[in-house]
Amino acid sequence: MANPLVSDRLIDFLLYEVLDAEALCALPAFSEHSRATFDPWLGACRRVAREVLWPTYRPMDLEPPRFEGGRVFVHPSMRTCWRELVGLGVLAASRPSSVGGQQLPLTVSTLSNVYLMAGNLSAYAYAGLTTGAAHLIEAFGDDAVKSSFLAAMYEGRWTGTMALTEPQAGSSLADVKSTATPTSGGRFLMKGSKIFISGGDQDVTENIVHLVLARIDGAPAGTRGISLFAVPKLRPSGEGLRANDVTIAGVIHKIGWKGLPSVALSLGDEGDCHGWLVGPANQGLKCMFQMMNEARLMVGANGAATASAAFHESLAYARERKQGRPLGSTDANAEPVALTEHPDVRRMLLRQKAIVEGSLALIGLTAQLADWSEHAEQAERRAEAKLLLDLLTPIAKTFPAEKGFEANALSLQLHGGYGYSSEYLPEAWLRDQKLNTIHEGTTTIQGLDLLGRKVIAGGGAALMALDGRVRDAVKRAQAAGFDAAPLERGMDELARVTGVLGARGASGDVLGMMGHSADFLELASTVAVGWAWVEVAARAVQNDDDFSRGLRQAASYWLATELPRAQHLARLCETNERSYLDVNEAWLD
């Protein structure tokens, strides 16, 4: 049986039962939608994922981009993938009709994108990056920029990239050194080096628009002097497109995502690289961060998708592969049984399911908050949704990446010696997954963002909002007969520890607060995924089919085996455990 990549029944259940996507259609923004428009969209995504992208996954993994004569050549099947993705309408699916989009709720488009990612995450990434870059131009560009770039990007004639990172600065965007010198014509002359630019060159479309962070001459140091620019590979001129002095300095040999080139860009080697300012001068990081929720949620979805494909692969393998005998069997002549007959194999499968489907549920809940935060009719409702969205984004980005990596390792492990070979697929997904803990902000950065910016800086309001949602879900689940008590206790721990850390920080002990950011991120993630599972279980409790039993079992598993960790993590924070805070680098070797 072909790998389904993602469970249709689960996605339908999440969308229509847990998230009630149809209720979104009562909002003016989505008034033209209904299940009658969502379902065909989902069907089209499933088809493209399974029939177009998925067959190209392994060939792209085996034949990475070539860098020849200063240009990057990607796998030839990327052209077909791109044509089908564009034809599907994925680039502007969630954008308004004014820019050619379908204005689908993010709740729907995010969960449907998971299929495309699971089919071939590199191929989908060209689309995701293009949408992200175009969305920045749509949101912050002036008419000149928009008219130069927007239509070509949303229509898929050109692709887009995000060009933030520089070799010397890494995660530290405050240290961006690329420069932009104003010209009399209103454009800027760009100069600088960018690295790890996904899709930074390709031979699929005629042009590429890089969204570049740089400093206008004389701008202040640090993050307050960074501006955002659109810098095309070829720039529009009187005689059509001409080279814009964007040089490919090299290709990074990534260990996964092999269908998508990651390149080092050199801007303005010849002093002739034109950039268009997007948004106000010196506000580039702010603009970028307004898109960050979407980009980070996309990484979370990548993580869930990558773990999902591997989970289904290992489930099918475990059902087919006959090996060993049941526990306690002493009959040497008995036939071998399927791997699924072994309790520890079922445990490894259930653990993958709990991680994959818990991630998908959390991503759905987060995407729904994004919809409400932008489109709810009452300002108050929008503000509360935005608070929660900001809080959950670092979690929805990190959890599927970190725990997804564990799930991917279990998928490989379940294949035994075969899993350790490149004749089987789990090793490829394991490689792919690792990038998700690094790009769009490493796990360390997400921890600092969650604790420092999202929780403490906001004075705890976001956590209060989460608290409300969690307790409401617990109440509904309990009423339906599902024991959600461990989640309530986890939420208690999270709320209490937040107060303790905040007070410690307020007293001036920055290390005693922020030094526990990794503990706090893990604690909050455990609770948030617990919440997602309880939302699922509260609905699944109504039916008694295999599918619903499985969801309840996975929810129970998560609450029984993971939620107790909240108590331990809370204690490390509360007692201000010093073993890792006080370590001196000179003691390490």
Place this chain on the structure above:
Amino acid sequence: MANPLVSDRLIDFLLYEVLDAEALCALPAFSEHSRATFDPWLGACRRVAREVLWPTYRPMDLEPPRFEGGRVFVHPSMRTCWRELVGLGVLAASRPSSVGGQQLPLTVSTLSNVYLMAGNLSAYAYAGLTTGAAHLIEAFGDDAVKSSFLAAMYEGRWTGTMALTEPQAGSSLADVKSTATPTSGGRFLMKGSKIFISGGDQDVTENIVHLVLARIDGAPAGTRGISLFAVPKLRPSGEGLRANDVTIAGVIHKIGWKGLPSVALSLGDEGDCHGWLVGPANQGLKCMFQMMNEARLMVGANGAATASAAFHESLAYARERKQGRPLGSTDANAEPVALTEHPDVRRMLLRQKAIVEGSLALIGLTAQLADWSEHAEQAERRAEAKLLLDLLTPIAKTFPAEKGFEANALSLQLHGGYGYSSEYLPEAWLRDQKLNTIHEGTTTIQGLDLLGRKVIAGGGAALMALDGRVRDAVKRAQAAGFDAAPLERGMDELARVTGVLGARGASGDVLGMMGHSADFLELASTVAVGWAWVEVAARAVQNDDDFSRGLRQAASYWLATELPRAQHLARLCETNERSYLDVNEAWLD
């Protein structure tokens, strides 16, 4: 600075302070040894590891074995590595002088081998496998077998392999189907297929001796009908060596260990494959298992070595790489600081250190038990050491592999985007590490072995012995001023839960007992590594230099952050948590 691969100071400290290797020299078996013989040996291993093996690691990773014309061609530098390993005397280092060895204690040879593994684990594996195969022949072979094979193997003219696994059987050795038909000359005619045979072919030595599990015609089904055979690639004959009908059916494309071919063997396609029985008929698995402790400890050492090299790589990188500003800094013009200035980076380094050095300490303690179990003068002392050795082996095999994989992922993560590229080394070690949770018995198998065979079947005697060691270490550490209370509590949990599981199994609930084997393995591992760290800390407490401070800090870290998990795991066992026991495979998708 060059990567040291393994800390010399740590290994010296473990050997001479924690394990008191010199005390072993009071035993008759080691009476010719002293620190004056150990130190030059260690020095020679360090030199070969750093100067010979390490420079070949990446080249071998990039250029895996080729399979051409039915033969396997390995990386050309393997010839140099082999010559130096043989010249070093590593093949018979721990064997007696009667077979040309140096009779080094396993305590010394195991920890010195870690350098060779860290330098190039594939290259070392040719030696480890040859020693293992030769040791089987030495222990169980009759004079005919020994005179045919032993000297050539210990002298490094021929290599050896372990040929257990068959394609249809995987981990289930009871299902081995290869056959052996007796001939009038005392030899057997072999027929069958073997898979995942490491070093199963190569072009480095003139011959290879496979230690093969097969069934003599008419043998009983299951594990009681399996015999052990020496099956050479070329067999000795009147006119020298001639082909022995061992065909290479294919090479497995492993994702790591790329210097070491893993092949599928076909025995007796032409009906002319001769095998020599090793040990009594139908006792092959028993013979094999008598060597299993050594083989599994070797896998644990591989895991520790692989994580160690990556740890040191990331420590050096974090010290060199300047990025970002200290927590709370608001000066945008300040210079970037080293990564080690960031608390979460130090935490990730300390976590690697705790895993790597805790693994090495546990491996040292286990190897020491192997020495006492074989060479202690009193039978009682030997028996107690054997009990503990058998108990700790599945833990010393699994912990460095499973937690080492986490440490390897942290090393990659600390390198950021660079870590995700094959221009840097951490990704290669991450790939290498994954095999250690699979070969020589998967983690699932180790859990079943630990709980079923080592703990329950022995009636708890082994755990009592561990309990004594742990409480003694706690007492010494406390007396020296190191707080080891969390270890004592962890041991309490382990002891209590063993009783509960045993009683449950005795009452006939096999699933309620063995279904928690993974929990139990993790619980026992957490405690065992806690014990190893307390043994280290009890010694390190005496000094106040950076090195000793680091050891104490890592010990405190382990006890504070990991030992509390014992309580949670114990509760899952004690309450007989059913979420993963009762899951039905039909509920999973």
